[in-house]
Each structure stands twice: as structure tokens, then as C-alpha cells.
Amino acid sequence: MFEFLELQFMQRALIAGVFIGSTLSLLGVFVVLRKSAFFGDAVAHFAFAGIAVGFLLAVHPIAAAVAVSLALALGMGYVQNKAPAQSLDTIIGIFFSGAAALGIFIIGLLHGYRVDLFQYLFGDIIAISSSDIAAAAIITVVVAGILAFLWKPLFKVTFNREIAFISGVRVSMVDYMFLGLLAVVTAMSIKVVGIILVPALLVIPAASAKNISRSFRQMIFYSLFFGVASVVGGLIGSFYLNTASGATIVLMSIVFFAATLIAPHSE
Amino acid sequence: MTVLSVKNLNVTLHDHHILNDITFDVNEGEIAAVIGPNGSGKTTLLKSILGLVPYEGTVSVLGVSPSAIQSIGKKIGYVPQRLEFDRTMPVTVEELFSIHSFEPNPGHIRKALSLAHAEHLLSKRLGILSGGEFQRVLLALALLGGPRMLFLDEPVASIDIEGSGEIYSLLKELQKNEKITILLVSHDVDIVYTYATTVLCVNHRLVCSGAPHETLTPDTLKMLYGGHHALYAHKEKSREHSHGEKHRHHDS
Numbered sequence: 001m002f003e004f005l006e007l008q009f010m011q012r013a014l015i016a017g018v019f020i021g022s023t024l025s026l027l028g029v030f031v032v033l034r035k036s037a038f039f040g041d042a043v044a045h046f047a048f049a050g051i052a053v054g055f056l057l058a059v060h061p062i063a064a065a066v067a068v069s070l071a072l073a074l075g076m077g078y079v080q081n082k083a084p085a086q087s088l089d090t091i092i093g094i095f096f097s098g099a100a101a102l103g104i105f106i107i108g109l110l111h112g113y114r115v116d117l118f119q120y121l122f123g124d125i126i127a128i129s130s131s132d133i134a135a136a137a138i139i140t141v142v143v144a145g146i147l148a149f150l151w152k153p154l155f156k157v158t159f160n161r162e163i164a165f166i167s168g169v170r171v172s173m174v175d176y177m178f179l180g181l182l183a184v185v186t187a188m189s190i191k192v193v194g195i196i197l198v199p200a201l202l203v204i205p206a207a208s209a210k211n212i213s214r215s216f217r218q219m220i221f222y223s224l225f226f227g228v229a230s231v232v233g234g235l236i237g238s239f240y241l242n243t244a245s246g247a248t249i250v251l252m253s254i255v256f257f258a259a260t261l262i263a264p265h266s267e
Numbered sequence: 268m269t270v271l272s273v274k275n276l277n278v279t280l281h282d283h284h285i286l287n288d289i290t291f292d293v294n295e296g297e298i299a300a301v302i303g304p305n306g307s308g309k310t311t312l313l314k315s316i317l318g319l320v321p322y323e324g325t326v327s328v329l330g331v332s333p334s335a336i337q338s339i340g341k342k343i344g345y346v347p348q349r350l351e352f353d354r355t356m357p358v359t360v361e362e363l364f365s366i367h368s369f370e371p372n373p374g375h376i377r378k379a380l381s382l383a384h385a386e387h388l389l390s391k392r393l394g395i396l397s398g399g400e401f402q403r404v405l406l407a408l409a410l411l412g413g414p415r416m417l418f419l420d421e422p423v424a425s426i427d428i429e430g431s432g433e434i435y436s437l438l439k440e441l442q443k444n445e446k447i448t449i450l451l452v453s454h455d456v457d458i459v460y461t462y463a464t465t466v467l468c469v470n471h472r473l474v475c476s477g478a479p480h481e482t483l484t485p486d487t488l489k490m491l492y493g494g495h496h497a498l499y500a501h502k503e504k505s506r507e508h509s510h511g512e513k514h515r516h517h518d519s
Contacts, residue, residue: 033356155366159358162319162347163408167367168340213357214392 013125017231019136025227028206040199052106065187073183123194123246211260276324300463344409348420383407399430
């Protein structure tokens, strides 16, 4: 019944998946509450541009994805502050399209070299190595550590920016730190769920949690649960159905979302 | 003792002069009300004092400039106008206060809620509160640090007449019992007449200032709002209050 556990690549995928699933779903709570789901899509495309840069410069694609995502995310935050006449979704749209275009443009420059983008677009659990697990563990611990200090200011800014500012929160710094965290985590998650599907794992578990939560504490707990359960359930499903792991994980998370929509919940 | 001093304040946003050469002081223990027509710069005045919009001139709040307002955040309470809040956000009043709390002791959360007559709302989810209840919670949140000054922007904009009377009575209590100085923006001259100790009439510049019964004359209201304006007795309120000086400002 549990023959998948005997396979090393599945063991590695499950361990890395639990780390990535919990980290994405934890950050996803703030993504959903800040109504910035579109931002998750943009950051995933920053990572796509970063991977292309990695191939162009012959550096590790994920390392390049982290660096480029971070630079573009912080750049987007800067432009948002400098162009108050533009709405946030307009600025995200510009960066989103720009990053996708940059990635495609760079890949076009790689004459005679066809990059296997499929694994980065949709995730490749077979390719997860021990060092990937270590990286996922480190990023989970780092994100949890930063959120331990950042969650209160982040919540205050989410609730009301002006009240947060007057109470002593450095609002812009909190915004930049959140953008930076999202960029790094998204880029680091690519190997498990892929560029196309990372934003879904960032948004759907938290959105499912919001459907049934009566308090912020509950939303954190349920989001973590749905995030980890989606990854574990999706990986096992993909093993038995011989389907793409990233797509199966996301479909599993949508099943949870649908269940929370029809689940009875009181005020 | 002066707790708020504004001298030659000018605010220009997107090449548009919002406020011109505003000068006034507010003394400790006062309820100062900023009144004026829509778009006259009332909210901008409040925001510039709180360091939320750039300005030129000299402003001192409890001895510090708006650029250093965060250093005295605990002594300042702020209730913004029509707080944009996602009512589907699953957050309880208790969680909101724990997160905004300046100290771990839960006693001061209960005290702040009690001052705003909102202690019974502690376990409620924010999304299910009525407009009046939500406003009380915001007021209690502003009281959390034990502030010396409260800034309120149209604190009753989204609640009915009865509810707004309760909020203003509450502010009067806070001024009297807790010695909190209050600066509020209001469009309701009747309320200002009843509860404020000082009125500041703003229409891009300071048109008039002083005690309400001396300042709010037909002439000054005409200067402030333009056209023909007068004060009429507000019958419902006149029955509620014995001193019969309640008036509502009417545009005509």
C-alpha cells in the first residue's frame, strides 16, 4: 500500500514538498489577506526570467532565479512607491509581462541550445536531490524565523497602513521584506511544483482556510494543513496515476478549496 | 499647555495647493473640531499633522515634528475616515488588539475596550460588527497605548444619528475623565456646536477659529461654505438635550 515510500525519489519529494508546502501556505495567508494573488503570478514569472538568465550566464538556474526574482520584486516595490499615479495591479502587470518577455527573449538568444524548460515550468520531483531538500529545509527555517518577527507588523500593515505607520511600523520596510521573502520562496519552490503552479500553492490553501476560519489563528493553522495535505496528497496521487506532480498537487488543493466552500460553517 | 502647534502650514499635492498658510494651536484637554465643506482640505490637514502627507511649515505634536511621530506612537491614537477593511478577513477583536498591543499585559486591552464601551465585543469577529460597533472598536484600538492625543477623521461618517451621538458622548467622557486632547474632523456643525471646545474652520485656509458659540456665526459660516447658510434648530436633538442650543447646519 505504501510502496511509494520505498522509493528514494518519492521520499525526497515528500520531504521537500512538506517544507515547500508549509512555507508557501504560510506566506499565502498574507498574500490572500493583502489581496495580492496576482503578485504571486508575477514573482513566478520573475523566477522564469531568472532561470533563463542562469542558462545564459551558465550559473545554477535556481540560484539565478532567486537573485533575479529578488531584484525584480524589490524593483517593483520601488516603482510602486515612485509612481503613485499607477495602481498596484497595473505595475504588477507591467513587471509580470516584462519578466515573461525577458525570459523568452533570453531563451531565444541561446542559439543551438534547447533548454529543458518543462521541469521548471511544471516541476520535476524525480530531479529533487538531497541538496534540494537541504535548501528547502533552510528556506523554511529562515522564513519561519523572519515571520516570527515580521508577522505582527505585516498584519498591522495589512489591516491599515496609516494606523500601522503611526503606531511605529516602518511600513515600506515591511512591504519590501514581504516582497523579498515571497520572491525567494517562490524561486526556491520551482523544482517541486514549477513556475506555473507555485502561485496556485501560494494562494489556494490560504483561500481555502479563509473560507472556514473564524479567527486569524485558525486561518494560519488551516492554511498550513491544506498546503501540506495538497503537496502530500498530490505527490501520492501523481505516483499512482502517473501524472505531472505539480499539476496533481494543485488539483488536490482545488479539491480542498471546493470542500471548504460546501462545508457547513457558522458565523 | 499647548500640545499641538501648527504654524504657516502649506500642503501641495500633485501641483494642487490644498492648504495655505494654516496657523493654530490646540491646548491640552481641548476637543478641537475641524469643519469645512467637502474638498476643503480637512483630512489633508489631519494627515499632514500625523506625518502621512508631505507639508511645508512648522508642526509640533506633543513636542515632536510629524517626521518623528512614530517615536511617540503610543501617545497618539488615530481613527481614520471610512477605514477600508476587508470584512471577510477572519480576525477577532481580541486578535486585532493583541497584535496592536504595546505591552503583553491583557489588562490594558480590556481597559481600552471598556473606555470605548466595547468590552462585550472582545470575542467577536470584526466582519460581523455593525458600523457603530466597528467604530467603537477602532476608537478602543486608538486608546490602546493610553494616548494623550486622539485624532479622528469623520468618526461617525458611516453610522446613524443615534450612534453618532453615542460616539461623541464617549469622546466627551474621554476628554473629561482621561484628560485626552482630541482633534477631530467633522462635517456636522451641530455636533461641533455641542461637543467641541474649539472650532477650526478650514477651506484651504483657516477661515475662522475659536469657541464654537462665538465662532459659528451666520457670517463665518457664509465665509466658510459660501452662499446663504444658517443654523436651524434640530428638533429631534433639541428634545433630547435640555439646553436647547443644538443646531444643524443646512446648505441652501
